[in-house]
Amino acid sequence: MNDPRWASIDAFAEQNRDNILRDITRLVAVPSVEGTPEPGAPFGAGPRAALDKALEIAAELGLETYNAEGYIGWAQTGPIAGGQKYLATITHTDVVPEGNGWDADPYTVRVRDGWLLGRGVSDDKGPGILCLYALKYLKDSGIKLKYPVRALLGTNEETNMHDVDYYAAHYPMPAFCFTPDAEFPVCNGEKGGFNGEIVSPRLENGVILDFQGGVARNAVPDRAFCTVRVAPDAIECTEGVTKEAGENGATVLRGQGKSGHAAMPAGTVNAISLLVDCLLHNHIGTEAEQAYLRVLQKLHAATDGSAVGIAADDGLFDPLTIIGGTIGQEDGVIRQSFDCRYPTNTDPEKMTAALEQVCGTAAHLENLTSRVPFYIAADSPAIQTLINTYNEVTGEQQTPFTMGGGTYARHFPYAVSFGPEHTDVAIPAFAGPMHGANEGAPFEKLIEALKIYILALLRLQDVEL
Structure with missing residues (x-):
């Protein structure tokens, strides 16, 4: 020096x-x-x-x-x-x-x-x-x-x-x-940043009694749990998921993943995704619940957005990333937040249209916000x-x-x-x-x-x- x-x-x-x-x-x-x-x-x-x-x-x-x-x-x-x-x-x-x-x-x-x-x-x-x-x-x-x-x-x-x-x-x-x-x-x-929630319709007489996970929208959650109106012996646990007896014959499923920053999801394991996969593997839920879970499964399937049709790479920034950060259920409605970081060759309007197509009638988007690159x-x-x-x-x-x-x-x-x-x-x-x-x-x-x-x-x- x-x-x-x-x-x-x-x-x-x-x-x-x-x-x-x-x-x-x-x-x-x-x-x-x-x-x-x-x-x-x-x-x-x-x-x-x-x-x-x-x-x-x-x-x-x-x-x-x-x-x-x-x-x-x-x-x-x-x-x-x-x-x-x-x-x-x-x-x-x-x-x-x-x-x-x-x-x-x-x-x-x-x-x-x-x-x-x-x-x-x-x-x-x-x-x-x-x-x-x-x-x-x-x-x-x-x-x-x-x-x-x-x-x-x-x-x-x-x-x-x-x-x-x-x-x-x-x-x-x-x-x-x-x-x-x-x-x-x-x-x-x-x-740029693109954030919002994927929201279920009101799930009447549902099998999923509660679904909670994540501590911040901009962090990959390492823990989540859901309570379902299904007996424990009728559920086969998939990777990263454990089960325990709940009240009145219900089962509590817990997902254990690996946390990290939403902007750098490589190497993380999303606990919400583990539970979604387990629920669908066991065919748990009403028709409406399973339809909503399939939307979430697409969200969590790939952190580059390819599973929901929003993948983007402009050569200036690293490719787009998207993660599901928090999930909560109240009064029969489930809300899954997402955190997306995007390069210059896409925009919130394009991504909104793609996500709405994925949601179909099984879910809808709320509380969308964005910031430009x-x-x-x-x-x-x-x-x-x-x-x-x-x-x-x-x-x-x-x-x-x-x-x-x-x-x-x-x-x-x-x-x-x-x-x-x-x-x-x-x-x-x-x-x-x-x-x-x-x-x-x-x-x-x-x-x-x-x-x-x-x-x-x-x-x-x-x-x-």
Whole structure:
């Protein structure tokens, strides 16, 4: 590394290892799944408490802090005058529900073989702490900054991103922003998103008494159960499904799969799909119930959308993905949510038409929402600054990439996602991915990411924005 600032950056990161681990542990300890809105807590008490904790940590680091009515907060290196251009990072303090399959308390950070385990260590509380320490370096170094730096801390990324909508409506946007909420090296494009529910008609006098599964629309569920009005000895369990006696002669079927992020479904096993296959294998259900189950079976049959006629690949992004995230039954109506990430050569209208054809009269679509694909040219100056910094620090020769995940970047006029995940780092058996059980992050890679972020923010000072 030839940059004369590197020795100071490296020393700062190494000296703060224990402090960084301490503060990640403090932030992860605050459960922050979206909840019921309250005064000053528009996304519930948990996200507000996590925001308060992050700002408390930032103040301890000597940074200026601000809380924007509980929607979003930030720390910054110093005053930002009206109309002044500034740089920003943005991470989020909210998390997806803990789900099932954890080996220990999800909100107590554990360290095992160099990995941090806990809900949010990688998505996105660990990276949030890194940004605060990057700003601490910039402030403590005394370097005069052409562009002040603000570390934004969101509270609603995992569901609707209304936090950043609020920010955009009330505050000037940064000249350039990166979000450490994805993979390295630099993601300069994100697929579009298409979400909704496949809803059954009211199933009168049904055999399926209850069907529940999943913890979030944007996560592949690893557990689900259904209760059916059939005796246990009349059911043959299929792969991944177990049975137990329920009340009044009913049977409870449980599916055990493997969870993961909706944008990266390869290697996951959807527990809802296991139950649907089992029910159809045993011919369980009225005619209307089985017709609805056959629609769900097509949804779950292939995560590339080919089974429901929406497969798409534009050569710019990875191919389309679609998963069923949650299922619930109430008053005889079953609702299966889906999460689709799509490239540029299709659109929600085409996909809606295809899904409606699959549904026929057995089901219908409700609560459809969408967002368009997002892309910024890889040769733009700020992006080149980030990719060059990453390659110099790591010794790699990577290029920007596009992905299926959706981040805050699409909400800003000039922004990308920038680490700290590494797709080439194998996740050990005791750890899990973002949104999964035993969510893990390699601590050495987090420390390396801090160094990359500091150097990148310094080099961005020389870019005309």
